[in-house]
Amino acid sequence: MKKIVLTGARGALGSLLRAPLAALAEELVSTDIREAPADLLPNERFVQADLTDLAAFEALMQGAEMVVHFGAIPDEAPFEELLGPNFIGAYTVWEAAHRAGARRVVYASSVHAAGMSETMAGLDTDAPHDPDTFYGLSKCFAEDMGRMMWKKRGLEAVCLRIMSCTPEPQNARALHTWLSHGDLVRLVEAAVTTPVTGFTVAWGVSANIRAPVSNHKVAFLGYRPRDNAEDWADRLLPTPKTPDPSDPAQRSLGGPFAVVPLGESGVAAIKRMSAGD
Incomplete structure (x- = not known):
């Protein structure tokens, strides 16, 4: 391709995608x-x-074929x-991409667009929106x-519902x-290089045997994850207390985001959970 634009390039995930x-x-x-x-790359x-700033983005997108949009507050x-x-x-990126004649936007959506859905539901990529936070609502928007x-202007989009x-x-x-x-990079590469996508939603998840979601309906993207969280199961499964099945944080796809008060950090709640608090 002649030109790709990456937003959020200094973020935790965007920085992984530059090279x-x-x-x-x-x-x-x-x-x-x-x-x-x-550490700018030779062709970066x-x-x-x-x-x-719509004017700034319209200018920097001139001549771009693909826009990979990872810029946002991630919590x-x-x-x-x-x-x-x-x-x-999000509006700025899509509108600027349209005005610049780009072909596709690859968007960092989130599991939190469906975070109130039950983990046991076995969701496909056509699962309806069920946001757990204002953050999740922004991903639905x-x-x-x-x-x-896509339907009004023919601008393709691949929305990646990134999980953990x-x-x-x-x-x-x-x-x-x-x-x-590694699987994040493989997923984004697939979303960029697939010849035709129209509007597509894909789950950003590795090849975990316990995964509660499925990408089988979007196999045409060619995303083939290689990593499996089960390799860490022996270390992660022991717990000092039995999980409460009535706890929304346990049964909801969004985890702690499903129970934090609106406007309060879900990332902080996940860190507390990971620390065993």
Whole structure:
């Protein structure tokens, strides 16, 4: 490809994608609200920009074929804090991509778009929205906008409902939800290189034998995860107390995000759970 744009390039996940995406294009334009990284790749250009600045994004996307949108606040927060980067920012990216003539947006959606769904439900990629937080609601908004932009304007979108993406699974819940860093890269590469996608939703999950979701309806993406959280089961399964099946944090796909008060950090709750508190 001639040009790929990556938003959120300084984030925990976006930073993992810079080199793989640079290998797929003549030019990678990375952007973030933070300053440029010190290790720019030979074919990488960095533009510091705010996700609410439509004019800036329209300019930096000129000539881009693909936009990989990973920029956002990656946690629950008060609605007013999420409104700019997560809601308006998603509109900015899709509108700028359309105006620049891009072919596809690959979007970092989240499991929290369906976080109130039961873990035992066995969800496919066509599962309805069931957000657990304002953060999850922002992902539903962006997914619905992506579907609308495809049907009204022909701008393709692949929305990746990313689950627990860490170097290693951090707790017993991650035996179901883990997405390894390697599989994240494989998933994004598949979303970028598949010839035709239309509007597609895919679960961002590794090849965990306990996975509560399925990508079998979007096999055409060619995503073949290689890692399995079960390799850590012996370390993660022992627990000092029996899980409570009536606890929404245990039975809901969003885990602790399903029980935190709206506007309060779900990431902090996961860290407490991983620490055994």
